[in-house]
Amino acid sequence: MRTLFTAALLLAAGTAAAAPTYPVLATQSSLSFVATQQGEKFTGVIRDFDARVSYAPEDLAHSGLEATMRLKSIDTKSPDRDQAIGTADWFDVARYPTATFRTVAMRMTPTGPVADADLTIKGRTKRIAFPFAWKATAGGATLDARVALDRLDFGLGGGEWADESMVAHRVEVVVHLTLAAPVAAAPAKPAAH
Amino acid sequence: MALRSTATAWGPVTRAFHWGMLVLFAGIVPVGYYMTDLPLGPQKLKVYALHKSVGLTLLALAVLRLAWRLGERRPALPPMPAWQARAAGAAHVLLYVLAFAIPLSGWLFNSAAGFPLQWFHLVNLPALTGPDPALKAAARELHESLVAVFLVVVGLHAAAALKHHFVDHDTTLRSMLPGRGGRP
Numbered sequence: 001m002r003t004l005f006t007a008a009l010l011l012a013a014g015t016a017a018a019a020p021t022y023p024v025l026a027t028q029s030s031l032s033f034v035a036t037q038q039g040e041k042f043t044g045v046i047r048d049f050d051a052r053v054s055y056a057p058e059d060l061a062h063s064g065l066e067a068t069m070r071l072k073s074i075d076t077k078s079p080d081r082d083q084a085i086g087t088a089d090w091f092d093v094a095r096y097p098t099a100t101f102r103t104v105a106m107r108m109t110p111t112g113p114v115a116d117a118d119l120t121i122k123g124r125t126k127r128i129a130f131p132f133a134w135k136a137t138a139g140g141a142t143l144d145a146r147v148a149l150d151r152l153d154f155g156l157g158g159g160e161w162a163d164e165s166m167v168a169h170r171v172e173v174v175v176h177l178t179l180a181a182p183v184a185a186a187p188a189k190p191a192a193h
Numbered sequence: 194m195a196l197r198s199t200a201t202a203w204g205p206v207t208r209a210f211h212w213g214m215l216v217l218f219a220g221i222v223p224v225g226y227y228m229t230d231l232p233l234g235p236q237k238l239k240v241y242a243l244h245k246s247v248g249l250t251l252l253a254l255a256v257l258r259l260a261w262r263l264g265e266r267r268p269a270l271p272p273m274p275a276w277q278a279r280a281a282g283a284a285h286v287l288l289y290v291l292a293f294a295i296p297l298s299g300w301l302f303n304s305a306a307g308f309p310l311q312w313f314h315l316v317n318l319p320a321l322t323g324p325d326p327a328l329k330a331a332a333r334e335l336h337e338s339l340v341a342v343f344l345v346v347v348g349l350h351a352a353a354a355l356k357h358h359f360v361d362h363d364t365t366l367r368s369m370l371p372g373r374g375g376r377p
């Protein structure tokens with residue numbers, strides 16, 4: 001719903017060009033990360049997020065990905081760990097409730113599209129390369145990505161927690177978005193005030 | 194010296210298991226009580242990790258010790274009332290049961306809590322069950338209660354051994370102590 005609304009606004013503002021915007025089907029999409037604690041991998045699912053996807057391979061200039069993640073919704077299948085993860089040493093959700101992802105440029109490489117994006121977690125922004133796989137489907141498309149990050153780049157578990165034997169520095173972010181057919185690219189009527 | 198127990202004394206393997214495990218138990222129990230009150234932080238996780246590694250070591254030793262013990266003969270007891278012999282035997286059985294049940298209940302708690310389980314940074318062990326808050330609370334209770342029972346039984350067991358040694362002046366303790374002491 002929110003996605004549709006955002007898309008409508010953008011269309012109304014005239015910023016959207018040929019790259020169509022795809023509504024994200026929340027129930028068939030997931031945003032998660034895989035981290036390693038004491039040699040054991042665990043998955044944290046970010047249940048509450050919004051994403052906006054505009055993509056056309058022939059119009060990368062107007063393609064873009066955006067996401068806002070509400071970190072209180074992280075679920076690692078361990079209430080103790082979920083609670084620990086929200087504290088000041090880690091995501092500090094009280095002060096930084098959301099993380100954001102916003103592409104600044106999109107390029108095509110021999111292995112597929114890559115978004116150069118600003119990822120902001122815990123108030124720290126880092127430019128990352130975000131390669132993804134795009135597949136057109138009958139009803140829309142799917143977007144899949146798997147990107148490795150260093151948690152220390154975002155101040156996640158610094159100080160004493162920097163010890164890798166407890167929690168590894170490398171964290172993989174796994175994205176799977178199921179997208180419905182794009183919103184009609186017809187000129188939208190002016191937004192109602 | 195033969196490795197096996199004889200008609201008069203426990204063999205060196207049984208003695209090594211007995212006193213080696215005593216040392217580890219003497220270390221792990223206070224660590225267990227101490228660690229739960231630590232503030233959350235890497236230090237706490239490290240102490241937990243150590244507790245779990247030593248606990249798993251004790252579980253492995255319990256398996257080996259029982260396997261060895263099943264092939265052993267029991268040295269004859271010095272003369273004592275039948276009830277004492279029976280009580281000693283029951284205590285030994287109970288101690289074996291607890292040597293399995295305590296670490297297994299810890300493992301169960303750890304699994305239900307969704308904590309990782311690693312043996313001294315070397316091997317990771319699987320969870321016995323998925324995360325489960327109700328089971329977690331029950332397993333924690335169980336772990337703690339079994340330790341309490343263990344402490345009582347070990348206390349009686351040790352007191353009995355010392356009584357035989359210092360009051361009855363018999364060979365019970367010497368048959369288990371390191372060295373050559375056996376029963377005449």
Ligand code: HEM
Pocket residue numbers: 218221222223225226229241244245247248249251252295296297299300301302303310333336337340
């Ligand atoms: C074999 C011997 C073991 C002994 C004697 C032992 C003893 C103890 C004791 C005394 C406590 C504190 C009880 C409390 O205040 O709640 C404790 C807690 C704990 N034990 Fe063990 N333990 C053993 C093995 C294990 C194993 C093998 C594991 C895990 C695989 C384990 C996991 C834990 C955990 C996670 C706690 C903390 C409970 C909490 O946070 O509330 N223990 N243990």
Ligand code: HEM
Pocket residue numbers: 207211214215218262270281285286288289292347350351354355365366367368369370
């Ligand atoms: C405080 C210290 C302890 C003392 C002084 C002590 C003393 C002894 C003695 C003298 C014996 C020989 C008894 C006999 O021949 O009937 C014995 C046997 C035994 N003790 Fe202990 N003990 C102590 C702690 C423990 C602990 C912590 C355990 C726990 C696992 C344990 C488990 C056993 C078992 C199972 C036997 C029977 C022999 C066997 O099957 O291995 N003892 N102990």
